[in-house]
Amino acid sequence: MSKEIKGMCIERSMVRQFPNPLPLKVGSIGSAFLQHKRYILATPKCFFTTTTRRHDVLLRTTRRKRRVFGARSAKNVVSSCRRGEKNKQRSCVKALSLEPTDPASRGQGSGNDVKHSIFSNIFHLSTYCSIFTLLVLLMTCSFACQSNENPNLNTIPYSPHALIAPQPPSFPPMVIPKDNPLTREGVALGRKLFFDPILSQDSSISCRSCHVPERAFTDGAAVSKGIAARIGKRSAMSLLNVGFYAKGLFWDGRVATLEEQSLHPVRDSLEMGASWASIGQKLQNHPEYPRLFRLAFGIKNHKAIDSTLVGKALAQFERTLVSANTKFDRVMQEKEQFTPQEKRGWTIFFDASPAVPTSECNHCHVDPLFSTLAFENNGLVPALSLDDYADKGRGAITKNRNDNGQFRVPTLRNLKYTAPYMHDGRFKTLDDVLDHYASGGHPGINVSPNVRQLHLSKQDRADLIAFLNTLNDE
Incomplete structure (x- = not known):
């Protein structure tokens, strides 16, 4: 006992x-x-x-x-x-x-x-x-x-190391705001945030979920999925060379800067489904992030972490995602040469000789970005009037009926990795895309005049695709 x-x-x-x-x-x-x-x-x-x-x-x-x-x-x-x-x-x-x-x-x-x-x-x-x-x-x-x-962040030295923005030959100047210069610490923080699911409501998805590096920062789906497998409205765009985009971002151009662009997916109910108030608290109470924000932006208190600084960090990282070393780039720098088939495909693409059929490609896909960054209606959807577009695209942003059905001209770089194609991912292969343009697309009031019936032989199409493959990063 x-x-x-x-x-x-x-x-x-x-x-x-x-x-x-x-x-x-x-x-x-x-x-x-x-x-x-x-x-x-x-x-x-x-x-x-x-x-x-x-x-x-x-x-x-x-x-x-x-x-x-x-x-x-x-x-x-x-x-x-x-x-x-x-x-x-x-x-x-x-x-x-x-x-x-x-x-x-x-x-x-x-x-x-x-x-x-x-x-x-x-x-x-x-x-x-x-x-x-x-x-x-x-x-x-x-x-x-x-x-x-309330960690004492003032004890952590703030001495950011400046980075020189990537500026490949023949590329337009990169758009970098004066209040968000590239630094080693800022890029490192942005990269960590990009791959961290902490930015989603239930910490189940990250930016990477829809922008996979191995797929040229797309996700390989017709339309992206958000938290709880919620189906989105459009295909994920590639982030490569997004730092050079000076005419708005997203398929509909709803924002002007990368700093602002990163704020939208977090609060979109079909994507990350969170509020910036809740995300701010998660980052403020995180054991590591206050220190990283101090190193990147010199904050004095963890409460200073907010959507603005998150947007700046993500923008810095995304400006480092540059595609400028493809075979096409090396040929332009006279470091390599096209094969005969690739050379003929280049001629068709740029309508560079009357000896080959016209493709009209280069009117919208201008090198080196292979996009004019403009918004066009390429005749994907039959519409008898401007109000017949279920997805109004650019028109939903500008509230101008003449912009209904228009979407950003996407880059043609890394097409090997970015299928399916178009804003709604309707085309699975490049052959499907060429079939659409060869047919002249669907008629519409504001369809681009460059979308018209083409006369391309089987060999012409094979040569054109051979050239497009020189735009892939290997």
Whole structure:
């Protein structure tokens, strides 16, 4: 019936008995769920609890006196003590093996009175010490929590390292705002955010989910999927060379800058489905991001992390995604040469000779970006009027009916990796695309005049595709 109890005491130990146990978890400070009686051993520096089934508690005080409350005997007392040299505090680790009280002796004579008197005398002192210790613990916890929530970022040096923006030969100047220059720290932060699902509502998808590097930063789907497998409205556009886009972004050109572009997917219910208020809190309370934002932007407090800085970091990273080393680029730099088939395909693409049929490709896909960045209606959808387009594209942004059914002219770089094609991913192969343009597309009031019936032979199409493959990064 004996039970061994192990605990740590510092200086004086006191015992407090409560006949009515509380339903609290074992191990919580100053309390435990007990079956019969609860004893709390308390000191100004520690709490520990133990239970007894009408057992006796043996305490060894700093005066090396042995007391047994309500018991006549105790066995197997093992003490290991260390005495400090300066403060002379005693720290004891006790292993107590207790015997149950003799039932016959309970409640008889002065023994019960002595027990009651002892507990009465120490009750108030135990209460005060318990309250004092709890206050100290609460203050310590409050300070620790405050330190975690409000890290002192000023101790982290802010010295960003400037990066030179990529500027390939013959490319237009990259669009870089004065308030968001490229830095090594900013790009690193943007890259981490790009691949981190923390920006989505349920932390299930990231920017990479729809912009996979191996697929030229597209996702290989006709239309993208968001959180909870929600189906989007359009195909994910490639992010390669997006830093050179000076005429708006997205298929409909709804935003002017990369800094603004990154804000939209986060709050789109069909994409990441979050709010920037919630994302800001997640980043502010993250163990690593406050430091990274400090290194990139010099913030002084974690509360400064917001959508603006996230947008800046993502924009810096995306401006480093440049495609400018394809075979076409190397041929233009006279480092390589086209094969005869590729050369003929180049001639067809640019309508460079009357000896080959006209393709009209180069009117909308101008090198080196292979896009005019304009918005065109290429006759994908039959429409008798300007109001017949289910997806109005650019018109939904400008509110101009003449812009209905128009979408950004996409780049032709890395077509090998970016299928399916068009804003709704309707064409699975390049042959499907050529079939559409060769047919002249569907008529419409604002269809581009460059979309007209073509007369391309099987060999012409093969040569044209051979040239288009020189625009792939290998």
